[in-house]
Amino acid sequence: MRAFLAAVGGLLLSSAWLALGQNTPENEFNRRRTLSFGIIIFPGWEPLDVFGPLEILFSLSATYKITLSIIAKETGPVSAGYPPHIMVPGQPPADYSYMLQPKLVATHTFRDAPALDVLLVPGGVGTMALEQANDTSIETFLRNRFESLDYLLSVCTGSALLATSGLLDGRRATTNKALWGLVTNHGENVTWVPSARWTHDGKIWTSSGVASGIDMMYAFLKHLYGETDPVLIAAMNGIEYAPHTDPDWDPFSIVHNVRTCNSLLGRGQQPS
Amino acid sequence: MRAFLAAVGGLLLSSAWLALGQNTPENEFNRRRTLSFGIIIFPGWEPLDVFGPLEILFSLSATYKITLSIIAKETGPVSAGYPPHIMVPGQPPADYSYMLQPKLVATHTFRDAPALDVLLVPGGVGTMALEQANDTSIETFLRNRFESLDYLLSVCTGSALLATSGLLDGRRATTNKALWGLVTNHGENVTWVPSARWTHDGKIWTSSGVASGIDMMYAFLKHLYGETDPVLIAAMNGIEYAPHTDPDWDPFSIVHNVRTCNSLLGRGQQPS
Numbered sequence: 059m060r061a062f063l064a065a066v067g068g069l070l071l072s073s074a075w076l077a078l079g080q081n082t083p084e085n086e087f088n089r090r091r092t093l094s095f096g097i098i099i100f101p102g103w104e105p106l107d108v109f110g111p112l113e114i115l116f117s118l119s120a121t122y123k124i125t126l127s128i129i130a131k132e133t134g135p136v137s138a139g140y141p142p143h144i145m146v147p148g149q150p151p152a153d154y155s156y157m158l159q160p161k162l163v164a165t166h167t168f169r170d171a172p173a174l175d176v177l178l179v180p181g182g183v184g185t186m187a188l189e190q191a192n193d194t195s196i197e198t199f200l201r202n203r204f205e206s207l208d209y210l211l212s213v214c215t216g217s218a219l220l221a222t223s224g225l226l227d228g229r230r231a232t233t234n235k236a237l238w239g240l241v242t243n244h245g246e247n248v249t250w251v252p253s254a255r256w257t258h259d260g261k262i263w264t265s266s267g268v269a270s271g272i273d274m275m276y277a278f279l280k281h282l283y284g285e286t287d288p289v290l291i292a293a294m295n296g297i298e299y300a301p302h303t304d305p306d307w308d309p310f311s312i313v314h315n316v317r318t319c320n321s322l323l324g325r326g327q328q329p330s
Numbered sequence: 331m332r333a334f335l336a337a338v339g340g341l342l343l344s345s346a347w348l349a350l351g352q353n354t355p356e357n358e359f360n361r362r363r364t365l366s367f368g369i370i371i372f373p374g375w376e377p378l379d380v381f382g383p384l385e386i387l388f389s390l391s392a393t394y395k396i397t398l399s400i401i402a403k404e405t406g407p408v409s410a411g412y413p414p415h416i417m418v419p420g421q422p423p424a425d426y427s428y429m430l431q432p433k434l435v436a437t438h439t440f441r442d443a444p445a446l447d448v449l450l451v452p453g454g455v456g457t458m459a460l461e462q463a464n465d466t467s468i469e470t471f472l473r474n475r476f477e478s479l480d481y482l483l484s485v486c487t488g489s490a491l492l493a494t495s496g497l498l499d500g501r502r503a504t505t506n507k508a509l510w511g512l513v514t515n516h517g518e519n520v521t522w523v524p525s526a527r528w529t530h531d532g533k534i535w536t537s538s539g540v541a542s543g544i545d546m547m548y549a550f551l552k553h554l555y556g557e558t559d560p561v562l563i564a565a566m567n568g569i570e571y572a573p574h575t576d577p578d579w580d581p582f583s584i585v586h587n588v589r590t591c592n593s594l595l596g597r598g599q600q601p602s
Binding site: 110115160 | 377434435507541
């Protein structure tokens with residue numbers, strides 16, 4: 059089956075480049091190589107931040123050679139449940155143990171993760187807990203790995219970790235619109251884009267909140283494998299997801315009143 | 331924080347029923363009770379079938395009392411990776427170990443799962459492997475629990491398991507449009523709806539493929555908590571997902587040519 063798909067892929071690559079029109083030598087290279095993909099998780103990772111993008115990648119892995127490393131401080135189960143953290147300044151850390159606690163298994167640590175081509179950093183309330191605990195292990199990993207990565211992606215409040223690591227300095231980025239003020243006070247000289255489903259600046263891609271990660275991932279994979287890549291199109295039809303393909307589509311910047319929040323209320327505030 | 335939200339909820343419940351208009355005493359009951367929610371997993375569960383619906387539930391669990399049991403044959407990590415199974419009749423089982431293998435931790439078994447109010451059955455290629463192995467443990471669990479459930483939900487090819495269990499007899503249901511023929515040859519006297527994002531017949535809800543589970547879950551939670559439930563609306567805006575709210579919206583029945591498949595090619599066939 060795989061040999062058959064590879065043969066079909068080979069035919070497509072050798073004969074249909076002109077027909078497909080928008081494919082580049084880079085797309086061809088990406089279709090042939092084994093892509094080493096990493097996803098960072100931490101206590102309080104947001105479920106769909108991880109599993110939206112991962113679903114498309116999972117489907118593609120039936121055809122394209124992709125490896126996945128799920129990277130955390132330690133290997134083993136890591137809960138999406140909110141860790142205790144301070145929600146209201148001056149108040150003690152709140153207990154969220156009553157919330158749901160699905161656990162995904164981390165396969166690698168920051169110490170033993172393999173060489174990576176693409177690294178995705180999800181968001182989640184856990185990013186706040188890490189910050190309050192002065193835990194900068196993710197930022198250190200990002201700085202150590204950035205040069206050797208082809209691409210660095212973040213979903214939702216994951217961009218706060220990119221910003222704190224310094225990797226967004228001088229770049230355009232976006233983030234969750236519901237927590238806009240809490241994220242955009244991170245980093246120096248970041249052009250935070252208040253209305254965007256996702257942004258793309260050099261090798262860094264950042265998405266808005268949670269579900270937007272699926273749309274960013276589709277746009278990113280078109281960039282990687284080709285605008286009209288038949289394997290990617292089949293994957294999207296297979297998972298029955300109709301992606302938002304306009305990076306400027308962002309009704310949630312209006313719902314969450316981000317422009318007003320940003321210009322009138324200032325940073326760190328949440329519009330009601 | 332939780333007490334505050336509960337107080338706000340109480341105010342809403344006592345004063346705003348008329349204003350909200352579409353809420354019922356059942357909605358009020360559901361907002362106050364602890365909802366015991368179960369999700370079945372098996373080797374080869376489809377990632378977004380589980381984590382699309384689960385994302386909304388996860389968000390709601392910050393406010394509403396919800397417990398989650400992730401139920402499998404044994405507790406511990408269960409891989410989404412395709413188990414070896416026969417893809418082409420007459421051929422030996424194919425090996426899919428090169429595919430991605432994210433692992434979710436099962437918290438309960440079919441033997442020790444607690445009493446459940448709602449049970450969700452995802453799909454995934456694993457349903458085919460179970461069938462080929464004559465493993466009917468899920469169907470047995472479904473038949474044993476159905477009477478005591480308030481609702482039974484399936485996503486994607488999960489409806490094949492409901493059909494084989496006999497629980498869809500005499501009911502309307504839908505399933506993945508890419509694998510339509512492979513699912514709809516299960517069950518007796520099932521009215522398989524070829525064009526539907528999801529269906530709802532009595533206490534059974536079934537969705538189309540993969541991503542459609544998010545839309546079904548939103549519709550289901552409106553049914554449970556109220557059409558204009560502010561907590562649910564805030565959750566959807568928080569995860570920045572614009573749901574498809576029309577159960578008849580189904581471009582993928584056209585993409586996958588399901589009507590032609592059904593009427594001209596017959597069951598068990600896959601349109602090209």
